[in-house]
Amino acid sequence: MKKLVFPLFLSIFLFGCNEEEKTIEVNNASGEEVEEVTTVIENKDEIYSGRAIFVEDQLLVAVQAKPWLDYKKTKIEKDLKEQLNERFPNYEITVSADYKLYWEAQKLLTEEATEKVKEKVEKLKKLSKEET
Amino acid sequence: MNQQEYEKIEQQVTPPTPYISNLLKAFFVGGLICAIGHAITYFYIIFFDFTEKTVGNPTVATAIFIAMLLTGFGLYKKLGQFAGAGSAVPVSGFGNAVISAAIEHRSEGFVLGVGGNMFKxxxxxxxxxxxxxxxxxxxxxxxxxxxxxxx
The missing domain is CATH 1.20.5 (Single alpha-helices involved in coiled-coils or other helix-helix interfaces)
Structure with a gap:
């Protein structure tokens, strides 16, 4: 039993080390915008996954920070928002590193009806501002 | 036999405290409780309108509710004996401290017994x-x- 403890520990700890590819998903928008938002997220080292939703004049970007950098979340959000604001001055941008928004964004990626997406994005914006 | 002799004998007779196994038990049981807490957190985020910022309150409430049930059925006592601080440090240990005191003093009445001793x-x-x-x-x-x- 005691001999087993060390390899077990090692395997658990090393599970965290396998670097995965950055996944960036964007919903149906014109090619140029998709490319631009992808490069912005790609260049941010603290992020391991991101989802962007374009709907009318709204842009929702939900990202997940790397586990060890989770405490820097507000800074990452702020930086990303500044960078996106420069590139997309015509959009009203919402950036969040919250898991709730990341989860809901996944559902919006495949949603076709613009009206529904817009409604959901508005709701998520409101949710992300909630404090208590 | 003087005091020093007595202390010597006492130390020989007392079994050694199993620090390492106590530590490991506390570490794994405490970690397990926290993992369950995290599962509850994700449950609330995914199925209800809670964000990472707001999900703390319902999670803590649920953890205390589970601790209340376990305390009432006498199961938390066993867990506490096995894991020590591992079961006392998470918020469920706090719930256990409140609820076990309330159960203990129930026979003294609801106001002076439960109410007066619950938060002792x-x-x-x-x-x-x-x-x-x-x-x-x-x-x-x-x-x-x-x-x-x-x-």
């Missing part, structure tokens, strides 16, 4: 939490007003 163990924790939160937020308010940090 955990009341100091609540008081300390509220008081220290006040002081910390005061310090933060001063720092924000001075422009050192942001909210």
């Amino acid at each position: 163990l955990a009341g100091s924790v609540i008081l300390f939490g509220v008081a220290s939160a006040f002081v910390v937020s005061l310090i933060k308010l001063i720092l924000v007003t001075m422009g050192v940090i942001e909210w």
Whole structure:
């Protein structure tokens, strides 16, 4: 039993080390915008996954920070928002590193009806501002 | 036999405290409780309208509710004997401290018994939490007003 403890520990700890590819998903928008938002997220080292939703004049970007950098979340959000604001001055941008928004964004990626997406994005914006 | 001799004999007879196994038990049971807590967190985020910022309250409430059930059925006592601090440090240990005191003094009546003794163990924790939160937020308010940090 005691001999087993060390390899077990090692395997658990090393599970965290396998670097995965950055996944960036964007919903149906014109090619140029998709490319631009992808490069912005790609260049941010603290992020391991991101989802962007374009709907009318709204842009929702939900990202997940790397586990060890989770405490820097507000800074990452702020930086990303500044960078996106420069590139997309015509959009009203919402950036969040919250898991709730990341989860809901996944559902919006495949949603076709613009009206529904817009409604959901508005709701998520409101949710992300909630404090208590 | 003088005092020193007695102490010598006493130390020979007392079995050694199994520090390592106690530590491991506390580590794994405490970690397991926290993992369950995290599962509850994700449950609330995915199925209800809670964000990472707001999900703390329902999670803590649920953890205390589960601890209440376990205490009532006498199961938390066994867990506490096995894991020690591993079961006392998470918020479920706090719930156990409140509820076991309430159960113990039930025979003395609801007001003087349950009401008067419920917070005997955990009341100091609540008081300390509220008081220290006040002081910390005061310090933060001063720092924000001075422009050192942001909210």
